[in-house]
Amino acid sequence: MVIRLLLVDDHAVVRTGLRMLLEGEQDMQIVGEADSGSEALNQVSASKPDVVLMDIGLPDLSGIDATRAIKQLSPGTAVVALTIHEDEEYFFQMLDAGASGYVPKRAAPEELLTAIRAAAAGEVYLYPSLAKLLVQDYLVQARHARSESTLDGLTDREQEVLTMLADGASNNEIAERLSISPKTVARHRENIMSKLNLHSRSELVKYAIRKGIIKP
Numbered sequence: 559m560v561i562r563l564l565l566v567d568d569h570a571v572v573r574t575g576l577r578m579l580l581e582g583e584q585d586m587q588i589v590g591e592a593d594s595g596s597e598a599l600n601q602v603s604a605s606k607p608d609v610v611l612m613d614i615g616l617p618d619l620s621g622i623d624a625t626r627a628i629k630q631l632s633p634g635t636a637v638v639a640l641t642i643h644e645d646e647e648y649f650f651q652m653l654d655a656g657a658s659g660y661v662p663k664r665a666a667p668e669e670l671l672t673a674i675r676a677a678a679a680g681e682v683y684l685y686p687s688l689a690k691l692l693v694q695d696y697l698v699q700a701r702h703a704r705s706e707s708t709l710d711g712l713t714d715r716e717q718e719v720l721t722m723l724a725d726g727a728s729n730n731e732i733a734e735r736l737s738i739s740p741k742t743v744a745r746h747r748e749n750i751m752s753k754l755n756l757h758s759r760s761e762l763v764k765y766a767i768r769k770g771i772i773k774p
Contacts, residue, residue: 561678564607565591566598566624567640568617572663576611576640579667586674595619595627602632608678611670612657614641614648622651629656636677640670649688659683711753719746723759724766 563586565573573591580586589605592598595616602610610628614621625637638659639652649660659673662685669685676683712720715736722732729743736743756762766772 559585559678561586561609561674562589562605562607563587563674564589564598564601564605564610566593566595566601566610566616566621567613568593568615569613572613579670580674583671593617595621595624598624599627599631602628602635606632607635609674610635610637611640611674612637614639614643614652622648622655625652625655625657636680638670638673638677638683644688660688661685662688712750716746716750716753719743720750720762720766721771723747723750724763724772 563580565576565580565588567573567576570593573593577588577591580588589607590601592601593616595618598610598612598616599619601607610625612621612625616624619627621639621641625639628635628637636658637656638661639648639657640661640663641648642663643649644662652660658677658680659682661670661673661683665685673683673685718736719732722735727735729740729747732743733740751757751762754762754765756765763772
């Protein structure tokens with residue numbers, strides 16, 4: 559399979575260097591270049607590349623906004639950030655926008671080639687020092703979750719009902735499993751939603767996933 563690439567960077571010298579590197583790879587083909595976010599969107603719409611190499615600092619749309627728009631316009635197109643920015647603010651914003659890879663411009667060419675091939679295969683590639691940020695953020699969030707009370711003051715029975723609700727069980731199904739009436743289940747449900755300040759089943763499911771009660 560030949561990976562069709564779009565290069566997005568507002569510096570012509572950078573794009574020329576990338577072209578020289580990538581044209582030597584038999585499994586890669588450059589189908590376009592863009593020097594702005596808006597031009598990148600036009601190119602994606604016209605050529606539907608497999609992977610977009612995206613700079614963050616662009617003169618109109620930021621690379622973050624352009625990435626988000628590209629994922630809406632062409633969900634099958636992967637975006638790999640290639641940027642001078644290595645701080646966590648840009649890193650997490652690009653991941654949130656839908657990027658499948660994040661590589662600093664100082665990285666070795668082999669790192670970039672690996673990232674492109676991983677993104678084209680539907681995988682995610684993060685430069686090692688930046689992947690460490692993701693792990694650290696996860697550990698901080700996990701410690702914070704553990705520092706809270708286990709289930710925010712829910713009784714044992716309410717925890718049982720919460721688990722079943724999050725798994726998609728109806729009030730009647732829960733009543734049958736716990737040998738209680740549907741009205742009692744409804745009352746437990748109201749208490750759970752009130753104690754946790756939740757307002758819908760989707761919020762309840764998100765809470766259950768965050769607490770590790772169910773797996774996504």
